[in-house]
Amino acid sequence: MGKIRFFLLSFLIVFFISSSLFAAQGDKEAGRKIYDKKCWWCHGEKGEGNGPAAEFLLPPPRDFTLGVYKYKSSPPGQVASDDDIFRMISDGMPGSMVGTAMPAWKDVLSEKDRWDLVAYIKSLTDIFESEKASGQISFGSEVSSSEDSINKGKEAFKKAKCFECHGENGKGDAVKKLKDDWGFRVWPRNLTKPWTFRAGSEPKDIFTRVSVGIPGTPMPSFADPKSETKLSDDERWHVVNYVKSITDDSKKIKEGEIVVKAKNIEGELPADVNAPEWNNASATAYQMVPQIIAKERFFKPTNDGITVRALFNDKEIAFLLEWDDRTKSIPGDADAEKLSEGEVFEDAVAIQLPTSIPEAMQKPYFGHGDKEMGVNQWYWSSGNAAAAKVIDSTGLGSGKARDAAKTDVKGKGEYKAGVWRVILKRSLTTANAKDELQFEAGKFIPIGFANWDGSNGEKGSKHTMTTWYWVLLEPKAGSKVYTYPAAAIIVLVVGQLWFARSMRKDYEK
Ligand code: HEC
Ligand code: HEC
Missing domain, CATH: 1.10.760.10 (Cytochrome c-like domain)
Incomplete structure (x- = not known):
């Protein structure tokens, strides 16, 4: 018994000493070697935050030469503690697409490596030679929520x-x-x-x-x-x-949610973006990433997601598109100009649909369709918030605005306290069956979304977008639903994940 206890105790002591040893004196030289492999391309060769990838990142990678750390738990006015820096390296900074690109390293680098990095990046400034954190702030006693x-x-x-x-x-x-x-x-x-x-x-x-x-x-x-x-x-x-x-879960992107489920209702579709009827429709959030297929210069997006709800009756279908946008951008608007770095363009949103329901869940090319399968884009913009237009396209650069008399797509948008809500509505069937989608309940119809933040210089082909998803008009009870083998759905889900990841990778590069 005694032996085991002694063994355990000495094990604990060794464990404790060795882990705090790493903490106390990470090896700066060893840290430099790891840094030169893993960190420099974002944080720069000398730690000045100017690596080759920095230009694509917002916020940019930290410049370590100032010794200022944003996320620390030492009392105000003190430098960051070693534990704070260690935690950031280990956990990285999760965030959305528009969040930050600082990766987590705990699964990639050993604990010792990470402490060595702490020692190395601290040595890039002399502030830590004269200052030291006294520990963590006081947490008082936690008040549970009520x-x-x-x-x-x-x-x-x-x-x-x-x-x-x-x-x-x-x-x-x-x-x-x-x-x-x-x-x-x-x-x-x-x-x-x-x-x-x-x-x-x-x-x-x-x-x-x-x-x-x-x-x-x-x-x-x-x-x-x-x-x-x-x-x-x-x-x-x-x-x-x-x-x-105040967490808003309807804005949270849930991987694998790929279908906008349009709900069938009796009576008129709501004309007001805040109408209570919208709460009956299920809300699905989609990730938006910078458009990179047209050769537009890379840009740092400000909006990262769009939440979609849809309702239909026996005549019409209406989509409610909702996204958080910090700025209401309307050209010429004095408030918008105060907030913008450059010229203010319109905020805008668009839905993209194929011109007809494709067979066997095919999809047109997501960059504005192709010769085989064209697309209709329903476009709304803040400069003309009570209207919408339709653009027909059969490939990038081929878009043509449709004659207003030849479409009944209606738009209406409202901005309130950081949120745009826009309704886009059309009759289910139209006279132009040849070049305009005819909605049918129970069928999977490809749908994609694009968004412009006019205060972020987004205009024309510079915008954020989703990949293709699906809209499904809820079939009437008892009718036959278009069904697809589970395998097809799995392939689709995996495809979307791949899209999100590969876009993200491009973005981080
Ligand atoms: C893909 C680019 C990228 C790579 C690679 C990267 N970082 Fe970062 N790092 C960032 C960005 C961006 C930020 C700033 C995020 C912010 O301000 O929200 C950051 C911030 C930090 C911070 C500051 C945390 C704070 O509280 O201010 C530390 C520490 C850090 N990185 C350490 C490292 C180390 C060590 C490595 C290599 C093992 C590394 N980073 C690799 C992008 C990167
Ligand atoms: C003077 C402006 C200002 C005030 C006042 C302010 N904040 Fe912030 N807050 C910011 C900015 C700017 C950021 C983001 C900094 C960044 O990304 O580098 C932020 C970030 C945050 C974060 C994110 C932390 C994280 O880990 O990402 C929280 C939470 C927060 N603030 C809460 C609050 C609360 C609660 C209050 C009031 C008690 C408050 N803020 C007051 C400007 C402010």
Whole structure:
């Protein structure tokens, strides 16, 4: 017994000493070797944040020569602790497409390698020679979520003026142009999409961010005694619960969800983007990535997803397209111009459909169709928010706007507190069966989406887009549904995953 206990104890001691040994003195030279293999192409040969990939990344890779770390848990005003830097290297920064490209390294590099990297990147500045973090901030005692705490959090959100940057509903749409200390444009985080938070969305992570702030950026500390908007420990926990409570799951992209299920309703389709009927339709969110097939210069997108709902009756079908957009962009609009870096174009959205329902789940070429199978694009833009137009196309560059008299596609859009909602509506069947899709219930119809953020210089072929998905008009009860073998559906799902990943890879390159 005693022997085993002794053995265990010495094992624990050795384990403890060795892991803290790594922590205390990672080997800087060993770290440099790993850095020169794995990190330089983003962070730059000398750690200045200017590797060859940097130009494609927003936010750009960190410049380590300043010694400023955004995501740290040491008290405000102190440098990051070794543990903070180690955590960032290990976990990376998850985020959406428009999030950040800092990968997680814990499955790629050993613990020792990661501590060696900490030592190396700390040596790229001399600040750590004179300053040291005292440890972590105090967490007080965690307040668990409840209606009462959420309400108090909402009050604290006002008191601390979070809304001045994050917008009244937390969409990150406040009317300020913000820069970080490196001179780059930064956008306040969209708090309704916690999966885009860089340093975790567990209550403790959010508490840390609100307490420490994000050094190098306008996101302030709310625990700093010098701050005018200081919040108590409890108030910060309430804010955390409030932030968690405004999560908008309808904007979350769920891999494998590839069908817009249009719901059949009795009576008129809603004309109002906020009509309660839309809540009956299921919401599906799709990822949007920068368009890269037309030779448009690569750009850094600001919008990453679109949520789609569809309703139909015996005459018409209507799509509600919803996306979070921090800026309402209308050319000539003074507010939009204040927020934009360059010329302001229109915000816009488009649905792409084939001209007829393809056999056996085929799809036209996703870049505007092809000679065999053309597409109709229903296009709406903010400059003419109460209308829509149709563009017919049989391949890139061949698009022609259809004569307004020859289509009954109607559009209507509204912007509110960081969100665009746009309705695009058409009759199920039309007189132009030859070159316009005729909707039929129970059949899988390819559908794709494109989006333009006019304050991000997006116009023409510079835009974000999805791949092809499907829209299925719910068949009447008892009727025969077009069915496909499970294998075909699996191939489709895998295809979409592949698309998302390969686009993402291109994006990270
Ligand atoms: C694909 C590009 C890419 C690669 C490769 C990469 N990084 Fe990063 N890294 C980034 C980006 C982008 C950021 C900034 C993200 C932000 O500000 O939201 C970043 C940020 C960081 C941060 C700062 C965290 C903070 O709190 O400020 C650390 C530390 C870091 N990287 C370490 C590394 C190390 C070590 C490696 C190599 C093992 C590495 N990175 C490889 C893109 C990359
Ligand atoms: C002066 C502007 C400003 C104020 C006020 C502000 N924020 Fe922020 N916040 C930002 C910016 C900018 C970012 C993103 C920084 C970046 O991406 O580099 C951010 C990021 C965040 C994040 C994301 C953390 C992560 O891991 O990605 C959270 C959560 C957050 N803020 C919550 C709050 C709360 C809660 C308040 C009020 C108590 C608040 N912010 C007040 C500007 C602000």
